[in-house]
Amino acid sequence: MRVDPANRLWRYPGIRLAALLFFAFLYLPILVLIALSFNANDQATIWTGFSGQWYGVVLGNDDILRAARNSLVVATIATLVATLAATLAALGMATGRFAGQSLIQGLIALPLVVPEIVTAVATLLLFALIGLPLGLTTVIIAHTVFCVPFAYLPIRARLEGMDRTLTEAAGDLYANPWQSFRRVTLPLLWPGVLSGAMLAFIISLDDFVITYFVAGAGATTLPVYIFGMIRIGITPEVNAISALMLVVSIAVVSLSYLTARLRQDPSTSPATLTGHETRTGEPT
Amino acid sequence: MRARSGQAWLILPASLVIILFMLLPLGLMAYVSILEKGLNGGVVWGSHTTEAYLSFAFERDLDDSLVLNTDYLQIFARSFGLSAITTILCLLLSLPTAFYMALQPERTRNGLIFLVTIPFWTNLLVRNYAWILLLRNGGLIDGLLRDAGLSSGSLNLLYSNTAIVLGLTYTFLPFMVLPIYASLEKLDVRLVEAAFDLGANRWQALRRVVLPLAMPGIVAGCILVFVPALGAYVTPELLGGGKSLMIGNLIQGQFGSARNWPFGAALAFALLAIVLLAMLVYLLRFRQAPAGAAP
Numbered sequence: 296m297r298v299d300p301a302n303r304l305w306r307y308p309g310i311r312l313a314a315l316l317f318f319a320f321l322y323l324p325i326l327v328l329i330a331l332s333f334n335a336n337d338q339a340t341i342w343t344g345f346s347g348q349w350y351g352v353v354l355g356n357d358d359i360l361r362a363a364r365n366s367l368v369v370a371t372i373a374t375l376v377a378t379l380a381a382t383l384a385a386l387g388m389a390t391g392r393f394a395g396q397s398l399i400q401g402l403i404a405l406p407l408v409v410p411e412i413v414t415a416v417a418t419l420l421l422f423a424l425i426g427l428p429l430g431l432t433t434v435i436i437a438h439t440v441f442c443v444p445f446a447y448l449p450i451r452a453r454l455e456g457m458d459r460t461l462t463e464a465a466g467d468l469y470a471n472p473w474q475s476f477r478r479v480t481l482p483l484l485w486p487g488v489l490s491g492a493m494l495a496f497i498i499s500l501d502d503f504v505i506t507y508f509v510a511g512a513g514a515t516t517l518p519v520y521i522f523g524m525i526r527i528g529i530t531p532e533v534n535a536i537s538a539l540m541l542v543v544s545i546a547v548v549s550l551s552y553l554t555a556r557l558r559q560d561p562s563t564s565p566a567t568l569t570g571h572e573t574r575t576g577e578p579t
Numbered sequence: 580m581r582a583r584s585g586q587a588w589l590i591l592p593a594s595l596v597i598i599l600f601m602l603l604p605l606g607l608m609a610y611v612s613i614l615e616k617g618l619n620g621g622v623v624w625g626s627h628t629t630e631a632y633l634s635f636a637f638e639r640d641l642d643d644s645l646v647l648n649t650d651y652l653q654i655f656a657r658s659f660g661l662s663a664i665t666t667i668l669c670l671l672l673s674l675p676t677a678f679y680m681a682l683q684p685e686r687t688r689n690g691l692i693f694l695v696t697i698p699f700w701t702n703l704l705v706r707n708y709a710w711i712l713l714l715r716n717g718g719l720i721d722g723l724l725r726d727a728g729l730s731s732g733s734l735n736l737l738y739s740n741t742a743i744v745l746g747l748t749y750t751f752l753p754f755m756v757l758p759i760y761a762s763l764e765k766l767d768v769r770l771v772e773a774a775f776d777l778g779a780n781r782w783q784a785l786r787r788v789v790l791p792l793a794m795p796g797i798v799a800g801c802i803l804v805f806v807p808a809l810g811a812y813v814t815p816e817l818l819g820g821g822k823s824l825m826i827g828n829l830i831q832g833q834f835g836s837a838r839n840w841p842f843g844a845a846l847a848f849a850l851l852a853i854v855l856l857a858m859l860v861y862l863l864r865f866r867q868a869p870a871g872a873a874p
Contacts, residue, residue, distance in 0.1 A: 306781075307678070307682075307781055307785070309675070310675040310676075310678055310679045310682075311679060313672075313675035313676060313679065314675060314676045314679035314680070317672055317673075317675075317676040317752075317756075318676075318694060320672070320749070320752075321694070321695070321698055321749075321752065322694075322698075324706070324709035324710055324712075324713055324749065325698065325701070325706070325709060327709060327712060327713060327719060328705070328708070328709040328712060331712060376596075377596075379592070380592040380593040380596055381593055383589045383590070383592055383593065384589060384590050384592070384593035384594070386589050387585075387586045387587070387588075387589025387590035388590065390585070390586050390589070391586065393586065399590055399594060402594055402597050402598070402602070403593060403594070403597060405597055405601055405602070406597065406601055408854065408858065409601070409605070409851060409854065410806065410807055410809075410810035410850055410851070410854060411807075411810070411812070412810045412812050412827045412830055412831070412847065412850070413605070413608075413810065413847045413848075413850050413851045413854075414601065414604075416608055416830060416834065416843060416844060416847040417601070417604035417605045417607065417608040417847070418600065418601075418604050419834060420604060420607050420608050420611055420840070420844065421600065421603065421604040421607055423621070424607060436600055437600070439596060439600075440596055440597060440600045440601050443593050443596060443597060447593070494700075497700055498700075501700070501701065501702040501703065503702070503703055503704050503813060504703075504812055504813065507831075508831075508834065518702060518703075518704055521702075521704055521705070521708075522704055525704065525708055525711070525817060529711060529712070529715070533708065534712070537702070537704075537705040537708050537709070540701070540702045540705050541701050541702070541705055544700050544701040544702060545697055545700070545701065547700075548696075548697060548700040549697075552693060
């Protein structure tokens, strides 16, 4: 919407306050959690003084470190495989229209549509049927699947915002298709690929439900470990590790957002990432 | 136009990953739901029965006759009820916010969209855990109210349906704001200004012009909140404290302690059917393919 701010009729009393309350509701719990993670005593919710000691306790806990390493291994492999597959698919989808294209589009979006618990059950049943023992391998496979659409969307958005005349110009200048891909398309596409990879990484790092179903005893990831901690009780360690996870997620997503916008291109706003396209290409 | 072979090769890996590890497992799940359950978990392959679906509402009596059992029906009803309240709460919170966002200049808008999406990317457990800190006895809300003299004793907010609804609302709020915002953002301002020119006051313009045009976004938002809320596992587990079960917890239980895979698969399949139905209704009604509509 393009609104003329001079028109008094556009001033709706109260919506500013409503929006303010909305963002307060969205961010207060997160801020409270981060504040309490610096609490000095061991009562988790009663503030007595500032201290970073619980971060020390968390980082000295071998079980947490082992879980964190599992999480990183899974997220790294799943991200690499998913981003590669997603990049190829996005390129394939952009090369030209073909019959069944929307079917493929739907297929790639499928992991976003199916409720997590359903995916978890279905994947567990598959591993049970083919007799694959639960462990890091099964977690990596399951994560790769739902990472594909998250990597795909920013790459596709970037490709769509790309100026097609550039590759045509490369062709006119006698570049063969591979050269024009290597020298023109890929450099322009790169921010989209990085952005998609970061989103896939964070989605994998944060996943709990599917991992909980398909991880065996030896493949505890950080979220699965945190779940166990929360069920036992509310402790300052949980506050600290939770705050750490929050900060990592927010940092990576912000980075992804900035990367996607590298070099004039506004085609990947966070709204596009969740599938709700905003109008693009307008001068700001 | 047919896909050129180069194109097909590019699309193949991603498609294969999703077909093999998503589509195929979903089919398998549907099949398992009509199998007989094994004695110690697992299933008896090749032995077909509709027992799992029957047990949604019935149980076997001693003489093998079916009698009505409302245990699970109550869980379904609670899940639908809590999801519906969650959807309404999200809608009430999101409508003014989405409208406010759409009225802002472009730069502010993009910043606000980013602020709305950030919580979505953070860990689900952590977000729900934050609410434990807020809601528990002696926690922030309880403590503040007591210090202010507004309550005496404990509020017992945590481990209740209220806590679940709050947690679900908090979790799925971005899914409501974004589609409503997207439809408002595309709205042609001239239509609203025409309403103003024709003597409508701002509330009439809102109700008669803006809201009807935002309807696709509102319906999409409701689906995107209601459907995942129905299948929620983490929120009822952590904030409901195990006593307020929802479908998600019931499903998980079938693969944990209850060891009834066909029943778990049948429940999951029912959930999937609801999702597909909701999407089909939306597509038929609004004709606009929401490809990759939402996580």
